[in-house]
Amino acid sequence: MASTVEPVKSQNEYRLPTDAKPTLYEVTVRTDLDKLKFDGFVVIHLDILRDTSIIVFNSSKLLLGSAHLTSSSLKQEIVQTTKDFTLNEKSERCTISLPTTLSAGSQAQLKIDFDGELTSGMMGYYRSAWEHEGKTKYYTLTQFEPTATRRAFPCWDEPLFKVKFSVTMISRADTVNLNNMPAISEEVYIPGYKGNKDVVSWLSDRFSALTTGEMEKWKITHFETTPHMSTYLVAFANGPFAHIEDMYKSPLSGKVRPLRVYTTPDIIHQARFALDVKKSVLPLYEQVFDIEFALPKLDTLVANDFDAGAMENWGLITGKTNAFLIPAEKTDLFTKKQVAIVQSHEVAHMWFGDITTMTWWDNLYLKEGFASLMGEVIILDKVFPEWKVQSSFIADMLASAMSSDAKLSSHPIEVECPDVNMINQIFDALSYSKAASGNASDAVRLCWRGQIPEGCVYLPQETPVLEQCHERSMGGYSGGERHRCAQDDGQLVKRTGFPIVTVKETKDGIAVRQDRFLATGPAEPKDNETIWTIPLNLVTVDSNGKVTIDRTLVLDEREKAIHLDTSKPFKLNAGTAGVYRVLYTPERLTKIAQEAVKEDSVFGVEDRIGLVYDALALAKAGYLDVSGILLLYDILRNEKEYLVWCSIADALDSIESTWYEHEDIFEKLNAFRRELFAPIITRLGFEYPEGESVDTAQLRTKIIEQAASAGDETVVKKLCSWFKQAAETGDDSHIPPDLIRITFFIAIHHGGRAEFDHVRETISSAKNPSIRISAIHAMGAPKDLTLAEETWDYILNKSRDQDIFYHFGGLAVNHKTRHFLLEHLKQSYEQLYERLAGNFGFQRLINIAHMRLSSSKDLHESKEFFKTKDVSKYKMALEQAWDGVEARAAWIEHSTADLRAWLEKRQK
Known part of the structure; x- marks a missing residue:
């Protein structure tokens, strides 16, 4: 095959021409787990939209065979050999030059053979390893997002091209084949096999040298044809999978659909919770969208080797073990929450991302911001209200988004993605967390802004869930007004950064000013030109003690004066709903903190969380003295809420981690941390009694982790004794699951060779993914x-x-x-x-x-x-x-x- 690596001159060099449009892929793939290879062929049905004498498609890492082209506008089949192909390795595009022109309005069929290696690269069609009876075995699966379908078969690998897929898998007879759709037939191969003529011809050629007995070791599985969908959502897998099964009944139609989780047989018993979550959230999504799940089944495949956390392939979700597996016995709450979050997030995509799909990757934030907000907050809150996910949103998403966006190297959430290198890099906190946090979720409400590819079902804008998304978004800033969908003026999602609102007290109230916030300090004029529309959400208390939140007050200019009685408590950004920082004078910050610790405080848990994170960020940027924020945390020492303590712990960890090379400061700071945390440990103890609240359990875990990291002797001794007992007996059941990770880490950090060797051995013998990851993490502790x-x-x-x-x-x-x-x-x-x-x-x-x-x-x-x-x-x-x-x-x-x-x- 000819290969060129000429420089790319423009974005068009990375985008496929639209002279020919695929309408159906018939994909046949044979998987050989013994040789770790795959091969097959694809028949691509095309509509020719304009006269063309070339066909351009995506291909990468494949050995392509001859191309056979038939067309309604041609009298005979065209056969092109590989010498007629030109592959641009940089853009991963293959061009076939034809000896004649295909006429606009005609239909064509392009058939290409391909061969590929089943590598361990976790992209394309790849292999994953597992241990069975002391031997390493393999199975296969796909990971195509964003641009790796082209590594499995030649295709038009852009999300705009939504096409139907008919998949046939050929595999060893004792393995299981999986696809987006259910199987409609499966049979062992025998000479004289009757089926699709192209499949019969291909098999006859490939199996001609096999004996009848060898042929019977193979089987053919044909799957239902998919609805129209983008290439990156196609999925298939082959291996010795076991599964557990349940079902759900659609609240809209009454239809019953099977739900399964597949894994290798050794770990299938750990998949029940993920299956239960899927069963719980599916009917909720149907109700809030008022759209029934579109496919006949929904499977989840759990893989030992997986690069991302999970992937929303339509009808066949895939992901890594720690994203979906927890032990049937007691498990740590963190892992349980992560499994629920991942499963719910991916199910959200079955509508927004799979039914409705972006035209190009610059709109990645739409589907990911939506699934983050919907799957991890709105729907999950209905299933697990005790987790307080609405409040934890601030720490889990908003803080992450603002940390990334406070840098000059930040990018707009809608960012140009001309090539594969750029596409891969935007899967970050801005595309996920910022898109879920502020003005971007208002853009989500615009539902792809009318960019609805053919074959796509459009989500109604005015469904209850989108209204919830809208209400959350309007707590942030945008180019529009509250209670009105922001106008798509091109600025909504193309601005980088967020503002800081500085509050100065005057004799009549306060004066507020907005500037761009940067983690390195005040922005230079050239970086401070944006004027945001900021809903100030002002909390005030009148002389009778009545609390009022003014949600109409907007800062849409550089500075504004606000009449206010500053002798009474007040605070901007009520509920920390807005994506901006607020800078008060040190005296006002102290007053707000003193009000916040009162039993009947007017400032709720979200306000207190935001206060802590704002103070930390402002101190880092030089707007506040670090001593002032330590005083703030000292004032909050009697706080009871886990989420507030979590934010304090994160802040103290950040300070300690920054000054770790200043030994005198490092030791004194850790002494302050121990002083804060020790009383809470005394109150809560080390045990996790049945029936205690989720908040209490999480608080205990967080405080013990922090005290141990700060060198608290009592805590370190306790954890090391637990570890020693586990190492000597081979039984770790006496260690609370929530404390496994910190126990391992502290034992290695304060131990030596024996502790290190035990942890290293635990990686291969761990009972579940959580323990295994704890051991891996602890190998970095010596x-x-x-x-x-x-x-x-x-x-x-x-x-x-x-x-x-x-x-x-x-x-x-x-x-x-x-x-x-x-x-x-x-x-x-x-x-x-x-x-x-x-x-x-x-x-x-x-x-x-x-x-x-x-x-x-x-x-x-x-x-x-x-x-x-x-x-x-x-x-x-x-x-x-x-x-x-x-x-x-x-x-x-x-x-x-x-x-x-x-x-x-x-x-x-």
């Missing part, structure tokens, strides 16, 4: 760099690709190995890049390796190293990582004296 070297060797030679970032996370949390981590990433750059650059993994490693570094020296050395590398696949992640290091370094420069003075004064 103080002894000799053991850290062994961790690095494990990463390079034994770790699954999907697990490397857990190893990195452990090394990054451990302040003794942070520089070690970045240095070893640089030393092993080529090897890690080769393994992970084709998917989302490498940019994730870049982020983790920098996330807790905080010196100008770190920043300079990193920039020196990467200036000689091709960073096109992870440029955005690298620039955001550098911005984070720069912000922490600036924080140290302007706040070290203040922090040291406050801590020293407190100890006297």
